Amino acid sequence: MIKNGKFFLPPSKDGSDFKELFKQLAAAGAGRPLGxxxxxxxxxxxxxxxxxxxxxxxxxxxxDLRTVQLWFQENDKGISTANIRWLAxxxxxxxxxxxxxxxxxxxxxQSRLAAKRRGSKKAENSVALGAxxxxxxxxxxxxxxxxxxxxxxxxxxxxxxSLARRSEALFSRGSPLDLPASVFAGATALGFLSYIxxxxxxxxxxxxxxxxxxxxxxxxxxxxxxMVLLPLFFAFIIELLVFWKYEGxxxxxxxxGRVENDDVWERSVEASSYTYWAVFFICVLFxxxxxxxxxxxxxxxxxxxxxxxxxxxxxxxxxEVISVPMSIVFTGLAYLYMCLCFYLFFAGLILLHTLVHxxxxxGEVSKNWAGVDYxxxxxxxxxxxxxxxxxxxxxxxxxxxxxxxxxSYLTSNGKNIVTWLVGDMLSAFQMRNNVSDGFRYRMPTHYxxxxxAISTCVVFLYGSIRLGVGRQRHFPxxxxxxxxxxxxxxxxxxxxxxxxSIILGVAVLLSIYxxxxxxxxxxxxxxxxxxxxVS
Numbered sequence: 001m002i003k004n005g006k007f008f009l010p011p012s013k014d015g016s017d018f019k020e021l022f023k024q025l026a027a028a029g030a031g032r033p034l035g036x037x038x039x040x041x042x043x044x045x046x047x048x049x050x051x052x053x054x055x056x057x058x059x060x061x062x063x064d065l066r067t068v069q070l071w072f073q074e075n076d077k078g079i080s081t082a083n084i085r086w087l088a089x090x091x092x093x094x095x096x097x098x099x100x101x102x103x104x105x106x107x108x109x110q111s112r113l114a115a116k117r118r119g120s121k122k123a124e125n126s127v128a129l130g131a132x133x134x135x136x137x138x139x140x141x142x143x144x145x146x147x148x149x150x151x152x153x154x155x156x157x158x159x160x161x162s163l164a165r166r167s168e169a170l171f172s173r174g175s176p177l178d179l180p181a182s183v184f185a186g187a188t189a190l191g192f193l194s195y196i197x198x199x200x201x202x203x204x205x206x207x208x209x210x211x212x213x214x215x216x217x218x219x220x221x222x223x224x225x226x227m228v229l230l231p232l233f234f235a236f237i238i239e240l241l242v243f244w245k246y247e248g249x250x251x252x253x254x255x256x257g258r259v260e261n262d263d264v265w266e267r268s269v270e271a272s273s274y275t276y277w278a279v280f281f282i283c284v285l286f287x288x289x290x291x292x293x294x295x296x297x298x299x300x301x302x303x304x305x306x307x308x309x310x311x312x313x314x315x316x317x318x319x320e321v322i323s324v325p326m327s328i329v330f331t332g333l334a335y336l337y338m339c340l341c342f343y344l345f346f347a348g349l350i351l352l353h354t355l356v357h358x359x360x361x362x363g364e365v366s367k368n369w370a371g372v373d374y375x376x377x378x379x380x381x382x383x384x385x386x387x388x389x390x391x392x393x394x395x396x397x398x399x400x401x402x403x404x405x406x407x408s409y410l411t412s413n414g415k416n417i418v419t420w421l422v423g424d425m426l427s428a429f430q431m432r433n434n435v436s437d438g439f440r441y442r443m444p445t446h447y448x449x450x451x452x453a454i455s456t457c458v459v460f461l462y463g464s465i466r467l468g469v470g471r472q473r474h475f476p477x478x479x480x481x482x483x484x485x486x487x488x489x490x491x492x493x494x495x496x497x498x499x500x501s502i503i504l505g506v507a508v509l510l511s512i513y514x515x516x517x518x519x520x521x522x523x524x525x526x527x528x529x530x531x532x533x534v535s
Contacts (some may be wrong), residue, residue, distance in 0.1 A: 003093035006033050007040040010098070011105035016111035018106065018533040019079050022071055031090040039044040046072055053086045078113045079106065095364070163280060164273045165266060167347040171234070172241045179344070180231035181236065185225035186337050191217060197322050197330060199311045204318055206309075213416035216311040220417065221445070222334070229402070230341060232515075233395040237348040240388035244355050248381045252362050256452035268358050272350055279346045287448060288339025295444065300324050308441040345452070349396075349459050352389055356459075359385060360466040382467040387518040389463045390480040394511045396456030397487045401494070403449035408495040411441050421501045428499025453491050460484055479520045487511050 001008040009030040016024070025031075026044040031052070035041045050068040063083060070077045079087065084106045092099030093104075093319070170179055194200040194216035201215040217223055253264075275490055296312045299305035303316060312331040315322050322330075363378040406417065414420025460480075468477040488508035493500045514520065 002034065003095045003098060006031055006093040008095075008098060009091070011101050013105065015112070016109060017116055018109040019074075019113060021105070022079075023108045025091055026072065031093055038073045049090070049114045053083075055087055056089055062096070076113075076117050078110045078117075081107075084110065105521045162270060162273060164269050164276045167273055167276055167344070168241075168266075168269045168351060170192050170344065171238050171247055171348065171351060176235065176238045176242065179234045183234065183341055183344075184227055186341070187223065190226075190337065191223065191332060194311065197326055199314055199322050199330075202311070202314055202318065202321055204309060204314060208413075210413050211415055212309070212410070214310045214314055214410070218416060219311065219406050221406040222311075222338075225399050225402050226337075226341060228401050229395050230345065233345065233392055233399070234348065235350065236388055236391045236395070240385065240392075241351060241355065243384065243388075244359070244381075248384070249358070249362070252359075252377055252381060265358065268354050269351070272354060275350055276347060279350070280343055283339045283343040283346065287342060288335050291444060292332060292335040296335070297328060300327055300331075306442050308407075308443075310410060338410040342452075345396075345399075346455065348392070349455055352392060352459050353462060355385065356389070356463045356466050364469075386463055386467055386477065386480070389460055390484070390518050391515055393456045393484055394487060394515055397453050397484070398508070398511065399489055400449040400453035400456075401491050401508070403445050403452065403486075403496050404491060407445035407449070411443065412495070424498060424501045425505070428502055447493075453488060457484065457488055476516055476520045479516065480518070483507075483514045 002009070007029055009025065009028060012021075012024075026049070027160065029040045029043045032041045032048075033043065046065060046069045049071075050063055050065045053068070063086065063481045067083070071079065084103060088099045088103035088106055191200065197217060200217045201213075203213050203215075205210055205211055249265065295305075295307055299307060299313055299316065305313075309317055312327060312334070315324050315327045340523045359378075359382060363382070405421075411416045411422050412420050414423060464477060464481065487507040487510070490500075490504040493503055
């Protein structure tokens with residue numbers, strides 16, 4: 001039969017499962033355009049079928065070639081509910097009636113495949129383990145599984161180690177206090193060790209005669225960052241991930257169950273596996289090991305080095321405070337703790353990116369199914385997600401600011417970091433410029449802090465584009481963007497001119513207000529409007 005210039009086959013309704021039915025239709029070329037001679041153009045291939053599905057006008061997301069390849073392979077994979085619709089459009093030759101018939105037939109064939117697979121799995125488990133397996137059949141069948149290994153001790157199969165899944169589990173499983181409390185406890189332990197070793201509050205006289213406070217507890221990039229900012233950063237990410245996994249995603253994907261949603265989310269996390277490993281190696285090897293060797297170990301052993309004296313190298317100018325071996329041990333522990341914490345920081349940013357991408361894809365699919373521009377539920381969830389990302393972005397830039405402020409202070413002529421910032425603020429009113437004063441040292445923290453600031457801003461920008469641009473429902477995205485831009489500008493202007501601390505202080509105050517109220521007073525206006533409508 002011919003429909004719309006394409007080769008059409010009606011549903012056979014012979015009780016075949018999805019694999020059997022799809023094999024017949026693909027070999028026959030059902031839904032393919034007719035050739036110049038009026039005969040079918042030939043069988044479907046994965047490339048041709050993926051291209052045909054992606055060219056459907058209402059399919060804005062498209063389909064992955066790997067997904068289509070799974071349909072052609074001899075495996076237990078079926079087809080997800082969303083892709084049944086597009087495959088029915090192809091086999092139905094864009095005819096509404098035929099498409100509806102094929103959608104019913106493909107759904108029934110998928111159900112028969114799931115029942116057959118469930119029965120075979122129960123039989124295999126009964127023979128191998130002597131006990132029936134749990135009924136865990138997900139409907140999103142056309143996504144690739146992850147390899148499993150056999151545990152010879154208990155005989156139960158388990159998946160291979162995955163850094164992505166383990167990292168995600170640190171944020172989304174267990175108590176929400178576990179990760180923030182662990183980071184805070186590590187910083188507290190380092191503070192106690194610095195007090196015991198005597199470097200918690202120590203000064204030295206620089207070669208030009210200026211007295212500098214370089215105690216460990218006076219360094220905001222080691223105290224305020226790890227005791228306040230990072231625990232808050234992790235707490236906000238945990239809150240957002242738990243909301244998305246156990247409430248937001250289930251609300252939007254109403255056709256799927258809890259097991260299905262968990263499986264799809266795990267596949268989204270696992271898709272960034274190489275990114276997690278790359279970040280892990282960079283943080284541990286370069287930011288941790290190599291930086292410790294170059295900045296601390298070599299100067300402590302050989303002496304000298306074009307780096308500013310801080311709590312880690314105070315023994316070079318005041319050997320009576322702490323010995324060289326003790327400094328090596330303490331700095332080694334501190335840098336190990338630091339690199340692991342910053343790996344978790346970047347892992348949190350990767351999870352935020354994954355969450356935004358997952359929400360955006362669901363929003364695109366829901367537009368096709370619901371037949372409206374942007375469903376209300378997706379808009380509400382997007383609003384909450386952007387508030388959480390905004391908070392994390394503000395905290396990330398504040399972390400970068402603490403790192404750069406401490407690094408700039410070490411090269412300045414300030415006695416301690418507080419008097420240096422206050423003096424800079426006063427110098428703006430007294431028309432004095434002290435920016436060029438001080439020593440010139442290598443400052444690797446300037447580079448690492450820039451990476452932290454840019455990474456957090458990129459995630460916020462990605463979320464704004466995916467979830468906030470062109471949406472009908474208004475929320476204060478421009479206010480969030482203004483605060484982020486002002487805070488990032490304050491970071492860039494640190495130690496650039498006399499009075500930079502004024503701009504930095506205003507940006508920090510606005511960001512603190514945004515952390516407390518990311519709605520920026522919008523809830524008050526909404527509440528007032530509701531009262532006016534009631535009255």
